[in-house]
Amino acid sequence: MNNNMDLNYEMFCYQCEQTANGKGCTKLGICGKTPEIANLQDLLIFQIKGISCYGKKLIDQGDHIDKDIVSFIENALFTTLTNVNFNAEDHVRLLKESQKIKERLRNLVGKINNPTAHATYDLPSAKSEMLKDSQIAGIMYDQSLDPDIRSLRQTIIYGLKGISAYGHQARELGYYSDQVDDFYITALESTTDDTLTADEMIRMTMKTGEIAVEVMKILDDANTEVYENPSPHKVNIKIKKGPFIIVSGHDLKDLEMLLKQTEGKGINIYTHGEMLPAHGYKGLKKYSHLVGNFGGAWQDQQKEFDNIPGCILMTTNCLMRPRDSYKDRIYSTNVVGWEGVKHIEKKSNGEKDFSEIIQQAIKLGGFKEDQESKEILVGFGHHATLGYAEKIVAAVHKGDVKHFFLIGGCDGARPGRNYYTEFAEMVPKDCMILTLACGKYRFNKLDFGETAGLPRLLDVGQCNDSYSAVRIATALSDAFDTDINGLPLSFIISWYEQKAVAVLLALLSLGIKNIYLGPTLPAFLSPNVLQYLGDTFDLKLISSAKDDIKTCLKQNI
Incomplete structure (x- = not known):
């Protein structure tokens, strides 16, 4: 060429x-x-x-x-x-x-x-x-x-x-x-x-x-x-009877505006994908019709949205080609768009009119009956998690908690991502898991129990809440009088798109080493650039869950 x-x-x-x-x-x-x-x-x-x-x-x-x-x-x-x-x-x-x-x-x-x-x-x-x-x-x-x-x-x-x-x-x-x-x-x-x-x-x-x-x-x-610090909150992941709107993406303001406009109208609001952590914020979970979370990660949306008797609002990525079975009931907003999909614009005063999607959701009627409730725990941002800091530090000193694994990032459809499920399942019982972003859908509905009186799985939030994870790690490093790389902490990162690239660069800019990245390395990294990252930051491609866990545990302080 x-x-x-x-x-x-x-x-x-x-x-x-x-x-x-x-x-x-x-x-x-x-x-x-x-x-x-x-x-x-x-x-x-x-x-x-x-x-x-x-x-x-x-x-x-x-x-x-x-x-x-x-x-x-x-x-x-x-x-x-x-x-x-x-x-x-x-x-x-x-x-x-x-x-x-x-x-x-x-x-x-x-x-x-x-x-x-x-x-x-x-x-x-x-x-x-x-x-x-x-x-x-x-x-x-x-x-x-x-x-x-x-x-x-x-x-x-x-x-x-x-x-x-x-x-x-x-x-x-x-x-x-x-x-x-x-x-x-x-x-x-x-x-x-x-x-x-x-x-x-x-x-x-x-x-x-x-x-x-x-x-x-x-x-x-x-x-x-705006919405106050997240706090631990149990989220129902089963459906409830009645009209509904599913809100996907990351934008909390869109969710808030929709919650305000649907209040008292008999419409259930479900989060989807990366919107799940919204349930932890006091300013959002106060709405009683924010009833739960629907489905899993973004790549499952086509089969999960197929012929459902309700509406979907896409506030940010990740949008996939809408099937004809629901294309007439999915709406986009912000910069999201697909030809033929209804788009809700922002007015000059910053507000949005969700009346069309609300009326369609009411007309569709929604689910006919409740499913038996099943709950997962969210809301462990830096404020909530650091509230347990003394307990966590004491548990490490006692030997009750041996290691921390941050397993998070983007999910995707390509084979190979079962690694993250296997990794989480193989984490020893005396270790804790921090997770964030939609990669957690690989394992966040599993029961990990507790260790040292604490939940073994702490959901830190969306992908941008990598900042929370760094805040948590920094506080722990201060408590143990070491730097982040000296902590019994391993970063197991899955990437898919460019927010994950920003997160990875953020971690590298902080000098964090020994990050395990997968399922594959970015195609846009030339051999020399990849060599530089490997030599400077010990950036590693994932191998097998068993071998990687074994290597991580050797890093304990």
Whole structure:
């Protein structure tokens, strides 16, 4: 392939764990993304890089970028995250808006030094022409680019996509960080700079991890200050009689607005997927019609939503192609989208009108009878877990608790993820498990009992609650007068999409070593970059649960 790209070339994407053959999707995304969507997304990333070339000049002058521009960049990044938006018209609209913003900054900033095509390119008005131009934005377009530089650039971009998801959720609650907002610009601009060396790009990659920690802190502040700190709460995972709406994704504000608008209407609200931890927040669990959690992780949604007599609201990723059996009763909001799926927009005052989905749920009638209740325990964020800190430390000193395993991350459909179930089941009885993100659905309905008077399985929350896990680990390291790497603690991480990339970079930026990552290593890591991560952080690919547990237990202090 050369710069005159073969017209038969359709797409190239390797941003998720399930990419075709572990190398890259070239005909159709495993996620369901078409070449049209993939190429529009490439061009959108290309455009916000161009915007950032002008924005970087403003930052270098000591200015901040207007928050409406930052919000646009954040939403553009979030839109291109895996399993978020599959609607071509949404991408065309964002592309047209990107050109307006680029021209606005051009007029404000004037000339920039050594502009790249990202800055000088002007978007055509027709989608067909955009698609023709999109070849210049392809990951593999410049075949002369050093593969390590390409790898690091893409790692930064994928880290930014993960950061954008958390930044978006925090901003919806009125929280943001100027440090994060400026970094969107400086990091994007760095991926256009051909003068930067691999060492400089490695430093930018680690900085991406530092910003991931910062954005997770901001989101933690937003969630806990608006809805109060999570506390242990039992959640019913069986269905109840009556009309219902299932709320999937991560966005707590959308859930809150829906709970307010459905109060007193006889509608049961279920969480789904990553929304499960919402039950731990006082500001949300106070609603009596938040009755439980429906189903498992994201990849099971097609069979779980099939022909159900209720409605589904998708607030963030992960959206899969809706089956015809429920496409007329699934709704999207925020940056989520699929052609033909009803979308609920935000009004100028920040509120949303959920009346259509509410009325449809009532009309459908819901489940005909209750199932026998079964409960799981959630709500062990840093505030709740550290409330048990003295008890945990005492149990370790007594030898009642030998080791802690953080088993968490993204779930996915590809074979090999049973490793995480097997690992959790094989953890010795005198060890505790911390878990977070949708990877916990592999084992969170199992009964792990207690050790030293504490639940052996502590659900820390969503994937962004990796910040909580770090807070917990830091407090324990202080108690044991060591650093995190000196604790009897092992990180067993599953990854699927770009929020997991941000989390991994966050952990690496904190100097955490001996992380076990799987089911496979990212295709976008070049051999040299992978070697660097292995040598510097002892990053490991998972092997067998039995062998990995044995190795982890040798690290006990």
